[in-house]
Amino acid sequence: MPKIQPKYKFAVIAADIVIFTVKDGKLQVLLIKMKKKPFLDMWAAPGGLVRPLESVDNAARRILKEKTGVTDVFLEQLYTFGRVDRDPFGRVVSVAYYALIPNAGLKLKTSAEYGGVEWHPVDKLPELAYDHQEIIGCAVKRLRVKLEYTNVVYSLLPEEFTLGDMQKTYEIILDRELDKRNFRKKILALKILKATEKKTIGEANRPAALYRFLSHRPENIEIL
Amino acid sequence: MPKIQPKYKFAVIAADIVIFTVKDGKLQVLLIKMKKKPFLDMWAAPGGLVRPLESVDNAARRILKEKTGVTDVFLEQLYTFGRVDRDPFGRVVSVAYYALIPNAGLKLKTSAEYGGVEWHPVDKLPELAYDHQEIIGCAVKRLRVKLEYTNVVYSLLPEEFTLGDMQKTYEIILDRELDKRNFRKKILALKILKATEKKTIGEANRPAALYRFLSHRPENIEIL
DNA sequence: CCAAAAGTGTTCAGACTACACCCATGT
DNA sequence: ACATGGGTGTAGTCTGAACACTTTTGG
Secondary structure (H helix, E strand, O other): OOOOOOOOOOOEEEEEEEEEEEEOOEEEEEEEEOOOHHHOOOEEOOEEEOOOOOOHHHHHHHHHHHHHOOOOOEEEEEEEEOOOOOOOOOOEEEEEEEEEOOOOOOOOOOOOOOOOEEEEEHHHOOOEOOOHHHHHHHHHHHHHHHHHHEOHHHHOOOOOEOHHHHHHHHHHHHOOOOOHHHHHHHHHHHOOEEEEEEEOOOOOOOOOEEEEEOOOOOOEOOOO | OOOOOOOOOOOEEEEEEEEEEEEOOEEEEEEEEOOOHHHOOOEEOOEEEOOOOOOHHHHHHHHHHHHHOOOOOEEEEEEEEOOOOOOOOOOEEEEEEEEEOOOOOOOOOOOOOOOOEEEEEOOOOOOEOOOHHHHHHHHHHHHHHHHHHEOHHHHOOOOOEOHHHHHHHHHHHHOOOOOHHHHHHHHHHOOOEEEEEEEOOOOOOOOOEEEEEOOOOOOEOOOO
């Protein structure tokens, strides 16, 4: 067990965010390259200390916005990681969150503070700082079950999308194939989508109907 | 919004435990009567600051043991409550846990520090300190869903129990009646119990077979 | 003999699974 | 013309829900 440097007199609180998107046919997380010594060149989920006059939820929203610029996406508390030796800089307890953002040509802005900001597929993660491997693993598990009984995919898809897009998103995250006919039947029966008049154009195949979610709020609905 | 007294320079961490049992045909929680000023004579779930060299999980276990003496029961992290003004004594973030303990003639020991320790039915709670009403409400919700897809009732029942005891526990917590035949069929089909040779004796009705859980570890199993 | 909980099967409806072919477009 | 994903229905199986009477004990 590493020695804890009591930089703070009591345990203090940080928030870390596992930011997911689906990109290039893979579930990916946003990681930041560390420049500080014990974790030099390792990667970590974005995070930071909770400020004295800021709620933990707000800290999570702030960090998410700082790194991605997005604000109105699904963001939920995941779990609190409180091992004594999880942070070599001091006694820091991390309240972890996870967020789902659509892959809409988001520009990642790095800063001098970090060695880079990049998406990494969850099935091929680099070496991670702190206990972030555990945190991300936990977030992936949670995301998988959450997809099955809520409508939160809305936060991974663009405003308008095809049923094929939606099914592919499920297949990528759940890592299994779904039956097209059963999937469409199920989803349409739930009445959580409304069809637009539009269809996809310019693709090398038959145009597909575009849908949008009726509600962009998380709701519990048995989906699969 | 009340003014925060910066007793600590940063936010510090406490653990609060919602301790459940089923007693007198009701789901009950263990509460402590406060003696400190802004919450004088109000009740609260047991809790305390996390010590600098103690993990948050260990703090929860410690507090549970201090108040009840029990150790090997189901104890799980619930949620972290991080509103800025949740504690008038300072910036304290609470990692809430919930525990399930069997109602086996547990003796509650009060201390000079508190005005009393008592069980209270969750459907008739007194006025609660801090945000503990929210925390307990959250714990009850979680317990209800958890009962449906895990075996955690084991931690509310004695070592040996009848199927009637088990069904009653479900009915009390879920607050709805269950069909006796369907319940027994389902539970026995899951193979999570083993029948003992024994039967209840001395009751004013037909003796019932006594069962025990095969495993006393939390497992995900579709129960209802 | 009465009260109280234990114990025990069947039927019906709805949900889930598996499965194959034609269609509209771009190249 | 062909490659690509879009779009559609049915039959069989499984699961969950509803439902009533007999048994064994203590009082």
